Amino acid sequence: MSVDVxxxxxxxxEPSTPLPVTPSWAMLRTLAGIATLSGLLVxxxxxxxxxxxxxxxxxxxxxxxxEVLPGASSNVIFILDEHGISQVGEGRSGVRIFAGYxxxxxxxxxxxxxxxxxxxxxxxxxxxxxxACACIIGSKVLRSTETPGLGxxxxxxxxxxxxxxxxxxxxxxxxxxxxxxITLVAQGTKTDPWQIDGISGSTISAQAMARALxxxxxxxxxxxxxxxxxxxQPTP
Amino acid sequence: xxxxxxRIESLSPDTFIRGLWRENPVxxxxxxxxPVLAVTNTTINAIAMGLATTFxxxxxxxxxxxxxxxxxxxxxxASFIVIIATFVTIVDYGIQAISLELYAALGAFIxxxxxxxxxxxxxxxxxxxxxxxxxxxxxLGMGAGFTLALLSLGTVREILGSGxxxxxxxxxxxxxxxxxxxxxxxxxxxxxxxxLLFNWIRLRKEQQSIERSGVAANAN
Numbered sequence: 377m378s379v380d381v382x383x384x385x386x387x388x389x390e391p392s393t394p395l396p397v398t399p400s401w402a403m404l405r406t407l408a409g410i411a412t413l414s415g416l417l418v419x420x421x422x423x424x425x426x427x428x429x430x431x432x433x434x435x436x437x438x439x440x441x442x443e444v445l446p447g448a449s450s451n452v453i454f455i456l457d458e459h460g461i462s463q464v465g466e467g468r469s470g471v472r473i474f475a476g477y478x479x480x481x482x483x484x485x486x487x488x489x490x491x492x493x494x495x496x497x498x499x500x501x502x503x504x505x506x507x508a509c510a511c512i513i514g515s516k517v518l519r520s521t522e523t524p525g526l527g528x529x530x531x532x533x534x535x536x537x538x539x540x541x542x543x544x545x546x547x548x549x550x551x552x553x554x555x556x557x558i559t560l561v562a563q564g565t566k567t568d569p570w571q572i573d574g575i576s577g578s579t580i581s582a583q584a585m586a587r588a589l590x591x592x593x594x595x596x597x598x599x600x601x602x603x604x605x606x607x608x609q610p611t612p
Numbered sequence: 613x614x615x616x617x618x619r620i621e622s623l624s625p626d627t628f629i630r631g632l633w634r635e636n637p638v639x640x641x642x643x644x645x646x647p648v649l650a651v652t653n654t655t656i657n658a659i660a661m662g663l664a665t666t667f668x669x670x671x672x673x674x675x676x677x678x679x680x681x682x683x684x685x686x687x688x689x690a691s692f693i694v695i696i697a698t699f700v701t702i703v704d705y706g707i708q709a710i711s712l713e714l715y716a717a718l719g720a721f722i723x724x725x726x727x728x729x730x731x732x733x734x735x736x737x738x739x740x741x742x743x744x745x746x747x748x749x750x751x752l753g754m755g756a757g758f759t760l761a762l763l764s765l766g767t768v769r770e771i772l773g774s775g776x777x778x779x780x781x782x783x784x785x786x787x788x789x790x791x792x793x794x795x796x797x798x799x800x801x802x803x804x805x806x807x808l809l810f811n812w813i814r815l816r817k818e819q820q821s822i823e824r825s826g827v828a829a830n831a832n
Contacts, residue, residue, distance in 0.1 A: 398684040398685070398686055402684055403684050403686055403687045406682060406683055406684055406687055406691060407687055407690065407691065407694075409682075410679070410683075410691050410694050410695060411694060413698075414694050414695065414697070414698035417698055417702065418698060418701050418702065421701070421702045421705050421706070422705060425705040425706065425708065425709040426705075428709040429705070429708045429709050429712075432708070432709065432711070432712045433712060436712050436713070519716060521719065523795065526791065
């Protein structure tokens with residue numbers, strides 16, 4: 377059986393001029409040079425912007441603290457852990473809380489962070505607590521990727537935010553937990569001062585907010601109440 | 613890229629204008645769709661993303677044009693990516709220094725400028741082959757075209773979806789925001805509407821040009 381060799385053979389290529397060969401060291405030199413230049417630029421910009429970014433963070437946090445503690449004019453950061461509350465710089469690690477003081481130096485309240493999973497991602501909050509009335513006096517969403525126009529109502533709807541004007545957060549007689557857990561109820565059905573009146577169109581975000589507040593309050597408020605003396609020290 | 617230049621191009625007004633109109637990266641080349649759809653829910657986000665992308669595009673194009681004779685062909689893409697990533701990191705720090713709220717609003721899309729094909733495409737098709745001044749004008753034109761496209765989407769989406777422009781309320785209390793416009797489907801609706809309008813104008817201009825040339829030929 378004969379095979380037609382011609383039909384299966386590869387077409388003849390025309391001779392072409394060979395491409396110039398780039399030596400490996402030239403490629404290495406280029407990559408190393410560009411990487412060095414990039415590193416230098418990034419480090420310079422980092423060094424220049426880092427103090428500005430730190431100051432922006434401080435201002436943003438301070439603004440949030442004053443928003444959740446209306447009437448406060450200065451604040452001091454404390455560290456809260458299972459052992460109690462300590463000043464920053466004592467080497468203890470824990471949750472950062474913010475004690476807000478009135479112009480006369482008296483304690484206005486304490487701002488504490490909270491977080492829970494919302495519709496899109498974890499939402500981070502800051503809540504203001506007034507030990508005098510044992511109530512929550514303010515809320516602020518610090519970080520959220522909730523749906524614009526829907527999920528963000530928890531941070532800008534005046535009717536909903538009125539829940540946090542004086543939300544009951546009293547402790548039980550033992551001082552170990554909240555007397556009444558903070559819960560979310562359907563819009564227009566709030567009957568007790570520890571309930572959060574819900575918001576239509578933003579149900580999941582509002583549920584996350586109530587859950588975050590209840591969990592953080594159950595954990596932090598007993599310690600804050602117990603260690604009030606630490607917080608009422610005059611500001612330096 | 614529609615027109616890949618293979619020879620040194622001379623500087624002309626068209627070097628800048630083509631990015632705005634004839635080769636607009638969004639409305640003609642349909643590049644960089646990820647930020648176009650994701651961060652145009654407000655005008656300020658659209659402007660910030662447009663300016664950030666323009667900064668990266670201009671700076672990376674300048675550096676690539678300056679280094680074009682020293683970058684071997686085999687490692688050019690790796691080199692371009694490192695250069696682009698450098699300027700994205702710089703713009704990332706810059707936005708954090710300007711406003712942390714804006715940085716949070718733009719989210720991961722600042723870092724994703726690295727993967728924006730407008731920038732890599734321009735580096736490969738233009739900056740790596742052309743002289744510095746031509747590259748500078750071309751990248752400014754492309755950046756302006758990209759920013760303009762984002763702004764076109766951002767204003768429409770914010771007005772319809774929130775009833776505001778740059779955060780300033782435009783309508784009375786009775787206005788019911790068309791919330792879908794600031795959600796992802798709204799991005800597709802508005803982009804589709806702009807593409808329709810843009811292509812209709814282009815086709816009309818082309819048709820008028822053909823008619824004019826036909827009339828001129830008959831007159832001769």
